[in-house]
Amino acid sequence: MYDVLTVREDFPLLKNVIYLDNAATTQTPVQAVSAMLDYFYKYAANHGRGAHRLARETTDHYEDARDELASFFNMDVEKTVFTKNATEGINVVSRGFPWKQGGHVIVTLVEHHSNLLPWMRLKESGVELTVIKPGKDGIIDPEDIRSSINDRTQLIAVNHVSNVFGSIQDIGKIISLARMEGVKVLVDGSQSAGNMPIDIKVCDPDFFVCPGHKGLLGPQGTGLLYIKEPDSIEPLLLGGGMVSSVTPDSFRMEPSPAKFEAGTPNIPGVIGLGRAVEYVKDIGVHNIEKHELSLARKTALLLSEIHGVEVYGPQNRAGVVSFNVVGMNAHDVAMILDQTRNICVRSGYHCAMPSVDHLGVKGTVRASFALYNTEEEVEALIRTVSDIVSLVL
Ligand SMILES: Cc1ncc(COP(=O)(O)O)c(C=O)c1O
Known part of the structure; x- marks a missing residue:
């Protein structure tokens, strides 16, 4: 394991707050911030576009970051695409996939809007959509996916971990059943990348997306898209940097x-993300997973013991705990946590309205954990929620 207090020294902002909104975005370690400062102060230029020394140095650092990410997930470098977030990656696939007229895509109800809306829009192009319902705990039964596959099904898009329930989907099983039916799979790893070990060559999805700014500890405006067969997908954007030759009426694209x-x-x-991922790798994703799961499961257990608190999601959850104080609006709870004890949690629909509707509530309070959170922070949360409950009882 690692020493959490030593790790916290790399995240100066944590001296002032109890930050439990890591499912939205995480803090970035000083090592990654200083890699970004080095770019600005020492060699800033554009990527891949010049022969001069700064352009070459910038390109080298940018491509080093790609190597870092590819090696972290065991992906081929040429299939490792940088995006600005997870949402962009999903839209690249939904727009660039070779859909057939009357094609069919399967998604689940427990998706972030980012992994729902791009597929919904396909209805306009004649692609049918099936939305699989989870159990009460947010877990998808792979058999429900299997029984929805028909001879027109082209793709299944599914989260690895739900940002509302903290439920962990059996993506290994979903990918293997899809493979047997000749159906492609996109995995949304937004809540698992950097939080639990992922070996792309082992789980073998056709597409994998994640942001750089959550479990990977990178800055906002970064994300990753893995495409197993890049030649099968059309790019979303055309322009500079992606063509090898252009004439007045045609162009030839660079490979992926x-x-x-x-x-x-x-x-x-991207340079900051590369350094952040190196940081995550040094601590060890297995260690991070163990730490986050232990904090989240302890939180869920202690919250569920408070009379007047409802906790959602399965016992075997990832680092996300959604709950409500019965009779209180989730935003009010979050505001009191912040204003009385400097505890930052998320509240509301978490960009996943169908998931929250499935719980039959109008929002939840969500505490989510990262490698730098402590048992003491969990205890402060529990104490404060108990105090809030005593106000309403
Ligand atoms: C499960 C899931 N998918 C997708 C996203 C969207 O990520 P981004 O905002 O980086 O596009 C999020 C963000 O919270 C998420 O939790």
Whole structure:
């Protein structure tokens, strides 16, 4: 294991707050911030576009970050595409996939809007959508997916971990059943990347997306898209940096990943992300997973013991705990936590209205954990929620 207090020194902001909104975005370690400062102060230029020394140095650092990410997830470098967030990755696939007229896509009800709306829009192009319902705990039964596959099904899009329930989906099983039916799978790893070990060559999805700014500890405006067969997908954006030749009436695209990265990318962000991932790797994802799961499961247990608190999601959850104080609006609870004890949690629908509706409530309070959270922070949360409950009882 690692020493949490030593790790916290790399996140100066944590001296002032109890930050439990890591499912929305995490803090970035000083090592990654300083890698970004190095870019601005020492070698800033554009990527891949010049022969001069700064452009070459920038390109080297940017591509080093790609190597870092590819090695972290065991992905081929040429299939490792930088995006600005998870949402962009999903939209690249939904827009660029070779849909057939009358095609069919399967998603689940426990998706973030980012992994729901891009598929809904396909109805306009004649692609049918099936939305699979989870159990009460947010877990999808792979058999429900299997029984929804028909001879027109082209793709299944599913989260690895729900940002509302903290439920962990059996993506291994979903991918293997899809493979047997000749159906492609997109995994939304937004709540699992950097939080639990993922080996892309082992789980073998056709597409994998994640943000850089959650479990990977990178800055906002970064994300990752893995495409197993890049030639099968059309890029979303066309423009500079993604073409090898252009005439007045035609162009030839570069191979992946350049094909999917038109325009100037978020160069400092990607460089910071590369350094952040190195940081995560040094601590060890297995260690991070163990730590986050232990905090989240303890939180869920202690909250469920408070009379007047409802906790959602399965016992075997990832680092996300949704709950409500019965009779109180989730935003009010979050505001009291912040204003009385500097505890930052998320409240509301978490960009996943169908998931929250499935619980039959109008929002939840969500505490979510990262490698730098402590048992003491969990105890402060529990104490404060108990105090809030005593106000309403
Ligand atoms: C499960 C899930 N998918 C997708 C997203 C969207 O991520 P981004 O805002 O980086 O596009 C989130 C963000 O919270 C998420 O939790």
